[in-house]
Amino acid sequence: MFWPIPEEKRLNVVDAPISDLTLALLKTLRPEKRKVEAQWDETKRCWEVSDVTIQWTLRNREKFMFSAVPSEVIRSMRIAVMPVLHREDSTCWETPKHSNPMPWENFGLTVDLHDGRYFTVPILEHIPTRKFYERQRFAALLKSALPAVLAAETDAEVGYPGMIWRTEEWEILGIALDGEFRFSPDDEIFEKIFKLRILGHELTDKVSNRYWKVPLETFYSWLESSTEETVTLDVYLQGEKEPISLDGEEVTEE
Numbered sequence: 001m002f003w004p005i006p007e008e009k010r011l012n013v014v015d016a017p018i019s020d021l022t023l024a025l026l027k028t029l030r031p032e033k034r035k036v037e038a039q040w041d042e043t044k045r046c047w048e049v050s051d052v053t054i055q056w057t058l059r060n061r062e063k064f065m066f067s068a069v070p071s072e073v074i075r076s077m078r079i080a081v082m083p084v085l086h087r088e089d090s091t092c093w094e095t096p097k098h099s100n101p102m103p104w105e106n107f108g109l110t111v112d113l114h115d116g117r118y119f120t121v122p123i124l125e126h127i128p129t130r131k132f133y134e135r136q137r138f139a140a141l142l143k144s145a146l147p148a149v150l151a152a153e154t155d156a157e158v159g160y161p162g163m164i165w166r167t168e169e170w171e172i173l174g175i176a177l178d179g180e181f182r183f184s185p186d187d188e189i190f191e192k193i194f195k196l197r198i199l200g201h202e203l204t205d206k207v208s209n210r211y212w213k214v215p216l217e218t219f220y221s222w223l224e225s226s227t228e229e230t231v232t233l234d235v236y237l238q239g240e241k242e243p244i245s246l247d248g249e250e251v252t253e254e
Contacts, residue, residue, distance in 0.1 A: 031116030038119045045132065047121045054111065054121060064101045064123075065094040066109065075114045079123065080107040131230040131247055138163060138231065138250050139223050142176060146220060162251035165233045167244065172196075172233065174248070181219035183233075184211040195236035197243070199226040 018026070038047040038054070046055040052074070055067045066084065068074055071091050077084035082104055084093045095101045108120040142161045162175040170189040175182050183203060185193060196203040196212055199222045203212040214222075223231070231248035 033112075033116050033118055036117045036119050038121050040121075047119075049111075049113075049117070049119050052111070052113065054109070063095045063097055065092055067091050068093055068111070073113055073115070075112040077112070078110050079104045084109070134248075134250055135223075135229065135231050138248075139220075141250075142220055142223065145176065146216065163231060163248035164251050165235075165246035165248050167246065172235070172246075173251070174233075175251075176216055176219075179216050180213040181216050182207075182211045182213045189237075192237045193235060194238055195234075195243075197234040197236075199223065199228060199231065 036049055038049045040046075041048050041053075044053070044055075046053045048054075051070070053069050056064070064079070064084070066077070068077070069091050071086060071093070074086075074093075077086075077093050079095065079101070082095060082101070084095055086093050095104075105124045108122050110118060110120045112118045138161065145161050160176050162173060164174070165172045170186040172183055172185045172189075175184070183196060183198075190209060201214075201222055203214060205213050207213055233246050233248060234243040235246065236243045
């Protein structure tokens, strides 16, 4: 009465305590949470809990993407306190754009279901699995674009599939263009490179001081026949005994 607390600073649990009856009614609306264990299926490359499957579809510097089937049974997803948002009318869930998900890899993905069940699956130990899906998706994208890219003129409106391999200091861009797959390093690193290898094949066709190239159909055949889980580019620099091995990231138009 003498020192009223402003409404916006009051604690709801004190200002409007819930009665036992109200609490019981709320529990009927949302079942009590109970933890269940997910199982890893190596054949399907997914986590499963009875009727729910979770797969990684993409991981890059900006976001994680997951496929959840069926999505309608899922109440929410999160990685620690970072939300994973559902794309409307799809099975895809993703972290907020530009959220830099990399520091969150040590945490698990927690999935809450509408029936009260929840489970957490690891992220960090499944980086190769996520990379496998990136590789598979890029191979499918390249295959679908192959006829158009091979037949297109230089100025044709064609979506040219690409990947990028990068360190903190420099990057190498790979792009499907004019019937070739070209590997273009940054200018500052170009002269220091004396050899490139990808999927176990050495790139031998160097175009002046611009890029390395390989016929697009040949590169696709390497990609399709490789048993590697990632599209790894080995970069050999002058004066270095061991190559720098980089995993490729798909170039998106976002």
